[in-house]
Amino acid sequence: MRAFAYERPTRLDDAIALIDGHGPDARPLAGGTDLIIRLRDGSLRPRIVVDVKGVAELDAEIREEDGFLAFGALTTMTDIVVDGRVGRDYPALAEAALFVGSVQIRNRATLVGNMCNASPAADTSPALLVYGARIVATGPSGTRRVPLDEFFVRSGVTTLARGELVQAIELPRPTGRRGSVHLRRTRRRGHDLASVTLACAVTPDGVTRLAYGSVGPRPVLVLDDTGLLADPTAPAADKVRRLEMLFAGASPSPTSMRASPQYRLAMLHVLGLRAVATAIERLASGASQ
Amino acid sequence: MSSNHGAEAGAFGVGATAPRVGGLERVTGRQEYVADLPHGDALHVKLVTVDAARARVDVIDGTRARAVPGVHLVMTPADLPQPMPRFGPQRRDRPVLAVGETKYHGEPVAAVAAETPDAAEEAARLVEVDYEELPAVFTIEAALATGAPLVQEPSLRPGDPLATTNILREHRYGWGDVEAASNQADVVIEGTYAFPMVTQFAIEPHAFMAAPDGDGIAIWSSIQHPYWLQRVMADLVELPLSKVRVFAPDPGGAFGGKQHAKYEPLVAFIARRTGRPARLVLTLEETFQAVRRGAAEVRVRAGFRSDGTLVFRDIEANYLIGAYADIADRTVAKGSYTSNGPYRVPSVRIVARSVLSHTVPSTAFRGFGNPQQIWAVESNMDEAARILEIDPLELRLRNLARRGEAFIPHETPADGDWAASVSRAAELISWGGPRQPGRGRGIAVGLKSGPTTGLSYSTVRLLGDGSVVVYAGTSDMGQGARTIFAQIAAGELGAPLEWVTVVMGDTAVVPYDQQTSASRSSVLMGNAVLAACRDVQSKIRTMAARLEGLPDDGIMVDRGEVRIGERVLPIREVLVRGLGRLGGEVIGVGEARKEADPDHPLGGTSAFYEFNCTAVEVEVDRDTGDVTVTRHVTVSDVGKALNPLQVRGQDEGAAIMGLGHTLMEHYIFDEAGRIRNLGAIDYRIPTTMDLPLRMESDTVENEDGPGPYGAKGMSEGALLPVAPAVAAAVRDATGVVIRDLPLTPERVWRALHPELTGAPEVRQAIEGAR
Amino acid sequence: MSGMNAMGARHPIDLTVNGQRRSIEVFAHHTLLDVLREDLGLTGTKECCLVGECGACTVIIDGRSVDSCLVLGVEADGAEVTTVEGLAVDGRLSAVQRTFLETGAAQCGFCIPGQLVSAHALLADVPHPTRPQVEEGLAGNLCRCAGYEQIIEAVLSGADLGSSTADDGRDQGRLSTPAMGDRSATPDAELAPQ
Incomplete structure (x- = not known):
């Protein structure tokens, strides 16, 4: 691994100043499970690594706030997997977090890091998208909130401005009953990078939200408000046609070694149908909320 | 047997599940690797x-x-x-x-x-x-194409008629008359099967x-x-x-x-x-980028009578070896020589080529050239069973060589009751029993010849207090050789296992051993250690005779004991008295040879065969192509399990390694021949989450091997037939035949949905062969 | 950034390794794995894939298992680290170390330090795991010698020495056939419908 400078600021202002001051030469470090791999393979060569784990304003808390559940910048996948509130209200996120790497990786990898890397295959993105997540970013000119759907640009690129750090991710509290689920495709059952990753949420008003990743440069959120997908009695063939429209934007990479575009697209539909069915079941059998 | 020994000496003698020698170091982090x-x-x-x-x-x-x-x-x-x-x-x-x-x-x-x-x-x-x-050649097709760039300069291959091709060597084996036999076959089954490049x-x-x-x-x-x-x-x-x-x-x-x-x-x-x-x-x-297994394409044409009797087999195998020969051509030779398998077939023709390519030099890898051809021949057997409408188990049993049968002319005859292993595997998986819908079962056998030559020396020192030092030049790479040698010495010389030290891994100290390969060490070095112990025993006998004033032939020394008429003394007692005031020790040397046979195509006959039968049950998700192995049964003919715990560990490890190349492992190249999936992120091997839902391993032990106490080598067998067994089960569950490995979800899905993917309709291909 | 040379600056760190306080200086770009093996001479922690896939370098930091190849040495400043060398206490093997020996779980042994550390971390969280929980807990530790069965047995019997529950998880938790990407070990609470 190439040498770099290392700083561990204790105040958010100092962290932002470092990130802002060094611009593209700086990389923030939280869990490090992606960053350190890329430092070693040389695909990232920062002059300075800013470890944000000492910043007083950043924490690993999952906090209930007014109208939403907030995940601190240092919240790890393990924290999410074991959190009862996440399991109860955002099961697709809990399921997705459990898919991220091994125990050792989940103990280190952060939810915020998973978003900031903006990998199209990130497992937690689809769940966060269907739950309407917002990014809380703080930079030299203050704090702003960005809907997650407006955060992703393409693989590795977000709308974060120079000097901005993500402080938290907020999920709106569910306003009623909801059935949701996360599904994915991998090459083996043990931890693996997803060749398709997908989340689905169905609400009693007949709206179905689907988000999918690993089939294009960024994860995509789509919505069916016709009531068709959420209707347990609708013919499967109609649902397939509806999904075809919703998935029209999927454009899997033709050069990936993990799966062919044709397989990914076919699996997107398989997972879509299965997820809709599971979400409907969960909605039907779920306790009121 | 062990109950006859002194309790402390016999507790961990051969046949017992002695704890691994070196185990303590391995669980404490103190074991030092290079x-x-x-x-x-x-x-x-x-x-x-x-x-x-x-x-x-x-x-x-x-x-x-x-x-x-x-x-x-x-x-x-x-x-x-x-x-x-x-x-x-x-x-x-x-x-x-x-x-x-x-x-x-x-x-x-x-x-x-x-x-x-x-x-x-x-x-x-x-x-x-x-x-x-x-321009590089990294497929068999490209390497064999006319005008292909030569991987090795002809100047490096003086006098070699193939020097202007990428064929390093062509091997031809066989017997009988395949052409004549072709007319006697009621059904001919033909297919080409591909085995991936794995590491x-x-x-x-x-x-x-x-x-x-x-x-x-x-x-x-x-x-x-x-x-x-x-x-x-x-x-x-x-x-x-x-x-x-x-x-x-x-x-x-x-x-x-x-x-x-x-x-x-x-x-x-x-x-x-x-x-x-x-x-x-x-x-x-x-x-x-240093080591891998040779990829292969194997065409098999097999002729059967309508009752399932094999009349001929015609096998043509191209192995994609790397840029340098390493030991790859030997894997091709050895993997091909026995590629007809454990069957009685009157006419067989085998052609196998080592094809050079601009890829990592392939080398030995558990199974040594055999898994590639076993994949082909056993898959072909399964296709034959389907077309002949004969149970795949029955088809094997009908053609399996019986003990003593010269199933390969001028080669070591069948050295085991192989049908016993097949029957045991079938019984464990309830072969004929009811199946859940969506599931299928498959069965396959694997045969591999053991070492064709060998030379191992061992020195055993019985120290003055009755403790033992064994010198053995085997490498203990996890197979547990150290434990086996300690068990042999402990049992033969009457020492507690923890009083035995096994010294390995230093050519200045330990006597010569040819190599640690071909599952040879329990047999060859095991025999050398046993011979060295016998040498010590004979000196103890002389010692006892001197002490007792008796002729040597009235005294017997065996399994830790000295028998003098009706009296039974521990070796140690005789030793201490015999060494006397000066002390000292008793040194034994042992040697085990497997002689070469210059007229044999492989340079020597097989010291023993590894035989395994694997039976699996799978469930296939038709929408996604996922294959779940719900049950995996592996039965090996080991002669004698010197340490059943270690035998199980080797069998299960080989089985799971076999599932790796069956379901997920393969090198992926870019268009210029660079390996794309270098490293652990995109070269997938099985994890604890990828195991069969149930794994059962068993052994057949008839004490009919050439090793100590009837042992055979056994560390590779359970890998050999995994792929054809799984593919047969997939075929049983879905009706679809797949002839390429690995059976990734995408490959299985493609085979299941030819209407979507334009994949060749293999079902029809098979019907057409009828 | 004073004191930088081609190899970067050294950072003083204090950490506790296997109960022992250590004060050393490390380069920022050296991983905790490098620091343990090269600076502290603790070679029980093994190096293999360096991408967090194989688990041979697993250690426990402040109660959680991590791949030490994906942690910088400087990040361990102030941390409590347990390596395989710290699993035996006062020369006495832990229960799982003993059961690894008894079940034949250790073959070549190279992955075993990582397997053992993961097993200890798992059992600290879930003292009596089911078989699926053990599979999930050890999925980040590759072994190429064993079929994992003896390792899983070792963890189950180490969890409850002398009890007969070791096999229970097999039939309770593995009746379904999970799809690729299913985690049958997902605790029920997390799958509960809303």
Whole structure:
């Protein structure tokens, strides 16, 4: 691994100043499970690594706030997997977090890091998208909130401005009953990078939200408000046609070694149908909320 | 049997589940592998490579690299003896560093030695290599095409009629008359089956160290064959064997990939050049570029009578070996010689080619050339069963050679009750029993010949207090050889297991052993250890005779005891009295040979066969192509399980390794022949989450092997038939035949949905063969 | 950034390794794995894939298992680290170390330090795991010698020495056939419908 400078600021202002001051030469470090791999393979060569784990304003808390559940910048996948509130209200996120790497990786990898890397295959993105997540970013000119759907640009690129750090991710509290689920495709059952990753949420008003990743440069959120997908009695063939429209934007990479575009697209539909069915079941059998 | 022994001596004798010797070190982190050895003043070596499958190297400029503080040497081909020293177990074709042209992705063109790993890594990046990428061949088709670029210069193959092709060698075996037999067949089944390029993926990456040692040289290596390495090194550095000392700490997994020299010559030349110890620990990515198994395409044409009797087999196999021969051509020869399997077939023709390519040199890998052909022949058997409408189990049993049958002419006859293993596997999986919908069952057998030649020596010292030191040149790479030898010595000399020390891995101390391969060590070195123990026993007998004033022939020494008429004494008691005031020890030597047979196509007959039957049940998700192995039954004919716990560990480990190449493992190349999935992220092997839902392993033990107490070698068998068993189960569950490995979800899905994917309709192909 | 040279600056760190306080200086770009093996001489922690896939380098930091190849040495400043060398206490093997010996779980042994550390971390969280929980807990530790069965048995019997529950998880938790990407070990609470 190439040498770099290392700083561990204790105040958010100092962290932002470092990130802002060094611009593209700086990389923030939280869990490090992606960053350190890329430092070693040389695909990232920062002059300075800013470890944000000492910043007083950043924490690993999952906090209930007014109208939403907030995940601190240092919240790890393990924290999410074991959190009862996440399991109860955002099961697709809990399921997705459990898919991220091994125990050792989940103990280190952060939810915020998973978003900031903006990998199209990130497992937690689809769940966060269907739950309407917002990014809380703080930079030299203050704090702003960005809907997650407006955060992703393409693989590795977000709308974060120079000097901005993500402080938290907020999920709106569910306003009623909801059935949701996360599904994915991998090459083996043990931890693996997803060749398709997908989340689905169905609400009693007949709206179905689907988000999918690993089939294009960024994860995509789509919505069916016709009531068709959420209707347990609708013919499967109609649902397939509806999904075809919703998935029209999927454009899997033709050069990936993990799966062919044709397989990914076919699996997107398989997972879509299965997820809709599971979400409907969960909605039907779920306790009121 | 063990109940006859003294309790303390017999508790962990052969046949018992003795705890692993060396186990304590392994569970406490104290076991030292090569990379763990103290290396205070050693220089750290980093390889310099170019990012191409094949390239002409024009200029190597180490100026900037040499300027990095701490760098001692930038070794280029020009810094090595001229002409470039070459080495290899079959042919001396591998250069210490690539000269003029690199032949595969990852072949080093230079190396840097520096005071720290950081400096070596930094400097390696700064070595400037001017190169031009050249067209590479990395598939069988491309390598055999007319006008294909030659991987090896014809000048390296003087007198070889194939020197102007990429065929390194063609092997032809067989008996009977296949052409004539073709007319006697009621049904002919034909198919071509592909086996992927996979890698050993020992969890310990290969590690090497060399140091000047007085007027000689010392080498440390994670090597399976330290004595073979010693010969190679002595030859390369022009020293007598006595001046080349090889230390071979227990490898952290090897699976064949650590049999032969790789970068030991390079670090030795660096050590001699710098006068300093030099050390190279490969990354996992670099091990993927150092060792792999040969890929293969195997065409099988088999003729049957309508009652299922095999009348002929015609097999043509092309193995994609790498740029240098390593031991690959031997894997082709050995894997082909027995590729007709354990069957009685009157006419057989086998043609097998070693095809050179611009890929990582393939080498030994558990199964040694056999899994590729077993995949083909056993899959073909399953297709035949379907077309003949004969149960696949019945079809095997009908054609299986019986004990003593010369199923391969002029070769060791069938040395086991193989039908017993097949029947046991069928029974364990409830072969004829009801199945859940969506599930299918498959069964397959695997046969592999053991060592064809061998030579092992052992020295056993019975020390003055009755404790024992065993010297054995085997490498204990996880198979548990150390434990087996300790068990033999403990049982024979009446010592508690924990009183036995087994010394391995130092050519200056331990007597010669030919190699650790072909599942030979329990048999060959085991017999050598047993013979050395018998030598000690005969000296104890003489001692007892002297003490008792009796003739030798009134005394028997066996299994830790001295029998003098009706009296039974522990060996130790006789020993202590016999040694007397001066003390001392009793030294025994043992030797085990498997003689060569120069007229035999393989240079010798098989010392024994490994035979395994695997039966599996799978569930297939038709929408996604997922294959879930719901049950996996593996039954090996081991002769005698010297340590049942270790036998189980080897069988289950081989089975899961087999599931790796069956379901997920393969190298993926880019369009220019570079390996895309280097490293652990995209080369997938099974994890704890990928196991069969139920694994059952069992053994057949008829004490009919040539090893101690009737043991046979057994460490490879359970891998051999995994792929055809799983594919047969997939066929049983879905009706679809797949002839390419691995059975990834996507490949299975494609086969299941030809209407979507345009995949060839294999079902029809099979019907057409009828 | 004063004191930087080509290899970067050294950072003083204090950490506790296997109960022992250590104060050392480390380069920022050296991983905790490098620091343990090269600076502290603790070679029980093994190096293999360096991408967090194989688990040979697993250690426990402040109660959680991590791949030490994906942690910088400087990040361990102030941390409590347990390596395989710290699993035996006062020369006495832990229960799982003993059961690894008894079940034949250790073959070549190279992955075993990581397997053992993961097993200890798992059992600290879930003292009596089911078989699926053990599979999930050890999925980040590759072994190429064993079929994992003996390792899993070792963890189950180590969890409850002398009890007969070791096999229970097999039939309770593995009746379904999970799809690729299913995690049958997902605790029920997390799958509960809303």
